[in-house]
Amino acid sequence: MTMHTTVSSNFEEDLPSKSIPKVRRTCPPKTNFLAQKSYHAWLFLAPVILVLLCVAAWPLFRTISLSFTDADLNDLASAGLIGFENYAFILSDSEWQQSLRNTILFALISVSLETIFGLCVALLLNKEFRGRFIVRTAVLVPWAIPTVVSAKMWGWMLHDIYGVMNVIFLNLHIISTPLAWTADSSLAFFSVVMVDVWKTTPFMALLLLAGLQMLPKECYEASKVDGIHPLKLFTKVTLPLLMPALIVAVIFRTLDALRIFDLIYVLTSGSAETMSMSVYARQQLFDFQNVGVGSAASTILFIIIAFISIIYLYAGKKIQQDA
Amino acid sequence: MKNIFLSLVTLALLSSTAAVANDGSLKIMCGSVGKEFSLCMAGVKTCSQKLGFNAEAVPAVNGSNNRFSLYSQFFAGKSPDISIFQIDVTWPALLESHLVDLRPYVSEAETKEFIPLLINNNTINEKVLALPWFIDVGILYYRKDLLEKYNKPVPQTWEELFDTAAYIQKAERAAGNKNMWGYVFQGKAYEGLTVNAMEWLKSFGTNFYDADGNVTVNSLKAKEALKLFTSNIGKTIPIGVLNYAEEDSRGTFQSGNAVFMRNWPYSYNLAQAKNSQIKGKVGLSPLPKGGKTGNYAGALGGWQLAVSKYAPDKKKAAAMVKCLTGYTEQKRRAIEGGYTPTRNALHADKSIARKTTYLKYFGSNTDHFVQRPSRVTGRKYNQISAAIWNAFHKALSQGSKANTSNALDTLAKKMKNLTPKKQVRK
Structure with missing residues (x-):
């Protein structure tokens, strides 16, 4: 709507206003032009909308509708409506509560660490130095490795008996006996966070680096002239200006972290103690063949993610308005 | 997350069915741990020549939890692509509604040639849903x-x-x-x-x-x-x-x-x-x-061959299962791969027993076997x-x-x- 009005007002201003009578001047050209414009827009958008409807809207609709049934993977056709029974079951299931706690804690800790490290790396890479190109490329390597592969690789490195990490830590006298990084329930969570931080910090750094390079040079030149302390420069100039990019990066990572599956599935023992919400949903869907319960779990996960995105977007807008 | 998850599942289904695009031959999905798949391929080749129709072995994912998920998706889609599935000892009851009762194709005398414990395991509601292929014991x-x-x-x-x-x-x-x-x-x-x-x-x-x-x-x-x-x-x-x-x-x-x-x-x-x-x-x-x-x-493990209800030609599939679990084929698998056979006659045969790790050390006494519930x-x-x-x-x-x-x-x-x-x- 806003776009339409701006277009039309611009359009009116451009017209030689004196020669044409008022009625003819505004109405007919506007409708023709806009109709044509929106027709083209829809034409160009149609393939994308179609694809989105097929791959996003339809599965989402199916999942939500299946979540109200007692569907069984063995016999999907005979599913009957059972109302909110699946939701009641999940919300009272202690394994689901555990997986919810695990996922949220994981998202909080890993995204915070990734943001801090990612910002440090981005600030470093934003400086001119020899071999910057090589370092920038090298930093991306963990992100480029498929998660299943890196999870398996870390699984071997963290193995209690023949893992290299134990050897390194023992030789550095950080630990006195070999630890079972992925098996010990008190360490497994820490290991998952560590591997995730290792893997996704480059992604965070890249997004923030892109944001840093967009910042106006004038501010820095001005602050140089004024002789502002670097720390003050960072908190008063860089950080506020970087905020939009930072918010986008944090949203991306949070949404990703909330649906963590592969890393936990491959790296840990798969017990209810270390389960995430996605692992729970998959187990219900395929291992237990409870399509109804699995779909309900997925729907709850979807709602949580949607809710958190809305909060972030709202908060982001607020911060930008205040700034 | 949901949409991505479901589309991935669809994609996996599409690609897995595409990988076994039907050329008219009978497809057998068998395991691929170590030597397992090459033994399966050789067996399918021999049996298809003997029975006079085309058949092909297709490898299944390893890890029984994952394999069960894969099979579930084939069955949920009523896919006719795979005729014979290699199933775990604990699955006959779970997959009952998708498997063919083999009694019309296998006589009672023929089922008696297998170790009774195993045939009992595969018999659900009096239907013989699979023939035992090899045994595992802890x-x-x-x-x-x-x-x-x-x-x-x-x-x-x-x-x-x-x-x-x-x-x-x-x-x-x-x-x-x-x-x-x-x-x-x-x-x-x-x-x-x-x-x-x-x-x-x-x-x-x-x-x-x-x-x-x-x-x-x-x-x-x-x-x-x-x-x-x-x-x-x-x-x-x-x-x-x-x-x-x-x-x-x-x-x-x-x-x-x-x-x-x-x-x-x-x-x-x-x-x-x-x-x-x-x-x-x-x-x-x-x-x-x-x-x-x-x-x-010692826990009883091991794998069975079962015919899918959605197989295009159940008679051919059952004949293939009978051939693969037959005396000659199990003997070959015991000698070449050390797999423990499921037939009484092969357990009694000392020359076979010496070739398979389990029988060599433990004999064919099944008293201490424990079955999962x-x-x-x-x-x-x-x-x-x-x-x-x-x-x-x-x-x-x-x-x-x-x-x-x-x-x-x-x-x-x-x-x-x-x-x-x-x-x-x-």
């Missing part, structure tokens, strides 16, 4: 050289095993072998832990359910058994076992870092291979008894098994601090709720 591996060095006998009870393990572990560590541990098994939270737990319970004279299908997982014997294992975590059992599947425990044992290991027979040929660090130092024995009055117990649990098997492995995993991860009594009481309640009430029991 066994104890030990370091012959270490037992000789410290002058210890092969342990007959679990208590003895942990005493010996502690003794040798201490002595070996003092001698500089810092990573030495006593006993490793499959302790990851998956089907393998349910299998191990069942062996512990059975060796102590109890089980998850009694003969009438009542939950007995919280019996005094069961609590005693679990206590013995939790109290050894971190002492003779490395905490790492909580994330060990079969191959992880073999890795620790084969790199010379454990005195004892529980595993399936397949590890023997690998542990005795040329490049193995413990070649010539491995002994085999039945898993120990729980106390002097306990039993020897898939008959009592019916369609709920996977859920009940997950409840079992989660409870045992949690108790083990708490080590000697674990309250095994509470843990098993809670598990028993959960199992009672999950166990189907009106299941027809034999």
Whole structure:
């Protein structure tokens, strides 16, 4: 709507206003032009909308509708409506509560660490130095490795008996006996966070680096002239200006972290103690063949993610308005 | 997340069906652990020549939980692409509605040629849903050289095993072998832990359910058994076992870092291979008894061949299953791959027995086999098994601090709720 009005007002201003009578001047050209414009827009958008409807809207609709049934993977056709029974079951299931706690804690800790490290790396890479190109490329390597592969690789490195990490830590006298990084329930969570931080910090750094390079040079030149302390420069100039990019990066990572599956599935023992919400949903869907319960779990996960995105977007807008 | 997840599933389904695009030949989905797939391909080739129609082996994903998920998706889509599926011992009841009753194709006399225990396992509601292909049994591996060095006998009870393990572990560590541990098994939270737990319970004279299908997982014997294992975590059992599947425990044992290991027979040929660090130092024995009055117990594993209800030509598929599980083909598999046959005649044949690890060391006595409770649990098997492995995993991860009594009481309640009430029991 806003776009339409701006277009039309611009359009009116451009017209030689004196020669044409008022009625003819505004109405007919506007409708023709806009109709044509929106027709083209829809034409160009149609393939994308179609694809989105097929791959996003339809599965989402199916999942939500299946979540109200007692569907069984063995016999999907005979599913009957059972109302909110699946939701009641999940919300009272202690394994689901555990997986919810695990996922949220994981998202909080890993995204915070990734943001801090990612910002440090981005600030470093934003400086001119020899071999910057090589370092920038090298930093991306963990992100480029498929998660299943890196999870398996870390699984071997963290193995209690023949893992290299134990050897390194023992030789550095950080630990006195070999630890079972992925098996010990008190360490497994820490290991998952560590591997995730290792893997996704480059992604965070890249997004923030892109944001840093967009910042106006004038501010820095001005602050140089004024002789502002670097720390003050960072908190008063860089950080506020970087905020939009930072918010986008944090949203991306949070949404990703909330649906963590592969890393936990491959790296840990798969017990209810270390389960995430996605692992729970998959187990219900395929291992237990409870399509109804699995779909309900997925729907709850979807709602949580949607809710958190809305909060972030709202908060982001607020911060930008205040700034 | 949901949309991505579902579209991935669709994609996986599409690509898996695309990979077996139908060229008219009969498709058999078989496992691919080690030599398994090449043996399957050769067998399918021989049988298709003998029977006079085209057939082709297609590899299935490894890991029984994942394989079950894959099969479920084929069956949910009523896919005609795969005619024959290689299924686990615990699956006949779970997949009952998707499998063809083989009785019209296999006479009663022919089913009697198989070990009765296995045919019973595959018979659900009087329907013979699969023919047994090969057997797996849980066994104890030990370091012959270490037992000789410290002058210890092969342990007959679990208590003895942990005493010996502690003794040798201490002595070996003092001698500089810092990573030495006593006993490793499959302790990851998956089907393998349910299998191990069942062996512990059975060796102590109890089980998850009694003969009438009542939950007995919280019996005094069961609590005693679990206590013995939790109290050894971190002492003779490395905490790492909580994330060990079969191959992880073999890795620790084969790199010379454990005195004892529980595993399936397949590890023997690998542990005795040329490049193995413990070649010539491995002994085999039945898993120990729980106390002097306990039993020897080995979980029954192994794989069956079943015909899908959605197979285009069920008669041809059944003929193929009969040929693959037939005398000649099983004999070849025993000799070439060391797979334990499922036919009475092959168990009686000494020349075959010498070639297969299991029969060579243990003979064909099936008294100590323990079956998972898939008959009592019916369609709920996977859920009940997950409840079992989660409870045992949690108790083990708490080590000697674990309250095994509470843990098993809670598990028993959960199992009672999950166990189907009106299941027809034999």
